Amino acid sequence: MDREIPFHADELAAQRLAGGGSGGGGIRDFMPDQHRSFFELLPYLFAGTSDVGGWPMATMLTGPAGFVHSPDPVRLRIDALPDSNDPATGTFDQGADIGLLGIDFSTRRRNRANGTITGMDAGGLTVSVRQSFGNCPQYIQGRVAHAGKAAPAEAEPLAGLDDEARAMIARADTFFVASRSRPQNGEAGGPDISHRGGRPGFVSVDGDTLTVPDFRGNRYFNTLGNLLGEPRAGLLFVDFEHGDLLQLQGVTEIDWSGTAGRLIDGAERSWRFHAVRGWRRRAASSLRWSFVDYSPFTQRTGIWRKAG
Secondary structure, three states: OOOOOOOOHHHHHHHHHOOOOOOOOOOEOOOOHHHHHHHHOOOEEEEEEEOOOOOEEEEEEEOOOOOEEEEEOOEEEEOOOOOOOOOOHHHOOOOOEEEEEEEEOOOOEEEEEEEEEEEEEOOEEEEEEEEEEEEOOOOOOEEEEEEOOOOOOOOEEEOOOOHHHHHHHHOOOEEEEEEEOOHHHHHHOOEEEEEEEOOOOOOEEEOOEEEEEEEOOOOOOHHHHHHHHOOEEEEEEEOOOOOOEEEEEEEEEEEOOOOHHHHOOOEEEEEEEEEEEEEEEOOOOOEEEEEEEOOOOHHHOOOOOOOO
């Protein structure tokens, strides 16, 4: 990885298409102490992987605070594994690349760590970190996590979106997107997972197609850069009140034209996600969250208006 410009070719191409990017000075090949201690505070962690066919998958791991900890600046130990009903289970393997996102909804802090699974056992996994960076607090809705009761049932497979899935997406103010770079991008790439937030209705639903606004962010364009070279993605929607999880895989296309800015306040561009398959997991999470407030940045955005 080039220490001066820590972006792969597709991220740089996305930055050019967007009219300019970032120097990436906040991206490191180790975790600063404040990132290491931050992960240890969390009772949940979001992960992006890819399956044997190369399709990205997004999931969530949970445990008592401290279940994620850092023995040194280039390693994270995670004392948890996906449960047997998680469709992402088979994507966690020794030597597999992984993207991790720690996010504290109560403080709106978030940090990312991407790397390789270098150890696995019955109690969890160890990740060797290649990239570590913080993200701005924009569009993170305030929530407080509470202990709940997981009642994991078998995952319900979906061939596209049904009415229940569409309704869950339409009321969502938060979701997570897993992407991966093309293998040609080398060690600067790999899987990644990021957060997206907005007002309920910010994700437009039309049949099996979702349209997502791209609000102004850190201008790294990690996700859109990955999608530019490898358009497949995995999405995760969380029902924060009941603990239900909706995991989707699909194909994306990016609209760089700026049309989204005329149809939803705050958007600079948009991308579409065409769902190919999915899984609904009822009460899969052992956590529940109570809503506190919308991010001030979210309050400056809107929901989709009809074109024309």
